[in-house]
Amino acid sequence: MIRLTKQADYGILLMTQFARAGMGAVFSASDLASRSGLSLPMVNKTLKLLSRAGLLSSQRGVNGGYQMSRDAGAITLEEVIAAVDGPIALTECHEHGAGNDCGISSHCPTRLNWGIINDALRDSLAGITLLQMIRPFLGAKSLPARERVA
Amino acid sequence: MIRLTKQADYGILLMTQFARAGMGAVFSASDLASRSGLSLPMVNKTLKLLSRAGLLSSQRGVNGGYQMSRDAGAITLEEVIAAVDGPIALTECHEHGAGNDCGISSHCPTRLNWGIINDALRDSLAGITLLQMIRPFLGAKSLPARERVA
DNA sequence: TCCATACAGAACCATTTCGGTTCTATTTTA
DNA sequence: TAAAATAGAACCGAAATGGTTCTGTATGGA
Numbered sequence: 001m002i003r004l005t006k007q008a009d010y011g012i013l014l015m016t017q018f019a020r021a022g023m024g025a026v027f028s029a030s031d032l033a034s035r036s037g038l039s040l041p042m043v044n045k046t047l048k049l050l051s052r053a054g055l056l057s058s059q060r061g062v063n064g065g066y067q068m069s070r071d072a073g074a075i076t077l078e079e080v081i082a083a084v085d086g087p088i089a090l091t092e093c094h095e096h097g098a099g100n101d102c103g104i105s106s107h108c109p110t111r112l113n114w115g116i117i118n119d120a121l122r123d124s125l126a127g128i129t130l131l132q133m134i135r136p137f138l139g140a141k142s143l144p145a146r147e148r149v150a
Numbered sequence: 151m152i153r154l155t156k157q158a159d160y161g162i163l164l165m166t167q168f169a170r171a172g173m174g175a176v177f178s179a180s181d182l183a184s185r186s187g188l189s190l191p192m193v194n195k196t197l198k199l200l201s202r203a204g205l206l207s208s209q210r211g212v213n214g215g216y217q218m219s220r221d222a223g224a225i226t227l228e229e230v231i232a233a234v235d236g237p238i239a240l241t242e243c244h245e246h247g248a249g250n251d252c253g254i255s256s257h258c259p260t261r262l263n264w265g266i267i268n269d270a271l272r273d274s275l276a277g278i279t280l281l282q283m284i285r286p287f288l289g290a291k292s293l294p295a296r297e298r299v300a
Numbered sequence: 301t302c303c304a305t306a307c308a309g310a311a312c313c314a315t316t317t318c319g320g321t322t323c324t325a326t327t328t329t330a
Numbered sequence: 331t332a333a334a335a336t337a338g339a340a341c342c343g344a345a346a347t348g349g350t351t352c353t354g355t356a357t358g359g360a
Binding site for chain 1: 321330
């Protein structure tokens with residue numbers, strides 16, 4: 001099955017905590033561990049990745065912690081997942097540009113289309129912001145119209 | 151990263167071989183192995199899954215083999231992937247209905263939305279047929295309008 | 301009749317990846 | 331200067347993945 005890693009799931013869970021607290025709220029790793037029910041080491045590890053990717057900004061030392069570096073409406077699921085799990089790509093063929101020969105590329109007549117498919121999935125996730133995540137789309141049968149966030 | 155298993159990739163590769171040969175074409179596993187450049191055992195294993203899922207029908211014995219049980223335009227990527235990899239679900243929470251407690255569900259404020267997100271991705275894949283796979287959408291920047299295939 | 305072909309199904313194993321922990325450094329402030 | 335808090339990397343067991351191999355069953359032709 002197509003699966004998200006647990007850590008990416010944790011990443012989203014953590015980011016939604018920030019989103020719910022609103023822009024400017026600061027949480028330490030241990031704060032979030034108790035809030036989320038996840039283990040401290042795991043929270044630490046995940047926050048570091050989110051921070052490295054620029055989604056959170058960090059402050060060291062006493063009273064330090066993390067906070068969103070952008071508004072919740074400007075952070076997409078695609079970014080959170082990519083921050084934790086790496087680039088979103090269904091097949092290995094398209095992970096890095098060149099030099100990545102899957103060995104059957106000469107037999108692979110559909111290779112050209114994979115890029116398009118990957119983009120379609122990526123766009124699906126890029127169309128969902130943290131803001132949308134924290135307010136359940138009540139009664140919605142499908143996703144609301146996507147506004148691309150540059 | 152979000153990743154398709156190699157075997158699912160193989161499944162799609164094999165199905166496109168059938169699609170290109172057109173409805174009614176019969177291939178044996180060894181035929182496909184040499185055509186695709188994949189190992190015979192792997193091709194065997196994958197064809198069995200596709201057959202079990204009803205995408206291919208099989209004929210045993212001498213001159214036997216596999217053929218598409220539906221037209222290429224009526225088989226979607228979603229079906230092929232599900233046949234090989236199992237149901238498409240980003241998170242474990244929604245794989246089976248009940249009795250699947252992730253342990254943090256009480257802390258998981260976004261759980262309700264995962265169903266919607268999973269559906270969005272599934273629809274993306276369900277909107278791409280084998281027929282579309284074998285004729286590259288020349289110059290297309292995005293996917294053509296999706297026609298739901300029941 | 302009998303044997304080669306070809307699918308069906310399951311078990312099996314090595315390798316990789318994942319989930320999670322631990323350890324050491326660096327920064328900051330009371 | 332000591333405690334709080336992030337930064338970074340190494341490490342390890344468990345699970346999933348990728349392949350292979352083996353046994354069984356159906357089919358058709360010599």
